[in-house]
Amino acid sequence: MAVAIRTWLARLRRDSSGAAAIEFAFGAMIFLVLSIGIVEFGRASFVRNQLGYAADVATRAALVDTEITQAEMQAKVHAAFRENDAQLTITFTTETAGGQEFRVLSLSYPLTLLIPFLETETVTLALSRRI
Numbered sequence: 001m002a003v004a005i006r007t008w009l010a011r012l013r014r015d016s017s018g019a020a021a022i023e024f025a026f027g028a029m030i031f032l033v034l035s036i037g038i039v040e041f042g043r044a045s046f047v048r049n050q051l052g053y054a055a056d057v058a059t060r061a062a063l064v065d066t067e068i069t070q071a072e073m074q075a076k077v078h079a080a081f082r083e084n085d086a087q088l089t090i091t092f093t094t095e096t097a098g099g100q101e102f103r104v105l106s107l108s109y110p111l112t113l114l115i116p117f118l119e120t121e122t123v124t125l126a127l128s129r130r131i
Contacts (some may be wrong), residue, residue, distance in 0.1 A: 042113055047083055048125050051107050054080035055129045058105055062131045073105065083109065094129065103131040 057080040058073040070092050078085045089108045094101055108126040 013069055033099065038113055040113055043114075044125065047109060047111055048127070050080075050082055051127055053108055054078075055107050055127060059129045059131050062105075066106065077105075077107065088108055093098055097130075105129045106129060 022056050043117050055116045058076045061076050062068050062073060073092075074090050077090055078088070081088055087110055091106045091108075093104045093106065095104050096102070106126065106128040108124055110122045113120070
């Protein structure tokens, strides 16, 4: 009985009929993870560019009209931002540089990642513009 088991195990060890499927499974898994990562990076870059565009629209409006209110600037940011603008955070601060006072527009947006099984489900994208 033991000899039969040993010969069966030896024959099984020499059998390579499923090797291609196992190699494909390892390679496909790596390719799939890389592909999803590239898509997520592209999505984050797209949303970051939308934030920049929305901030630029509000900044241009403030440079053209020096009497523009914060509410009007917020409306311009919300109109230019195409994602879920309910999660968009807009803050206005002032900053002094070289004796000149500037307004600073800061935007932040929590991007929810679509990649499963990550500890961090959201990444906060942020930028600011000095006006």
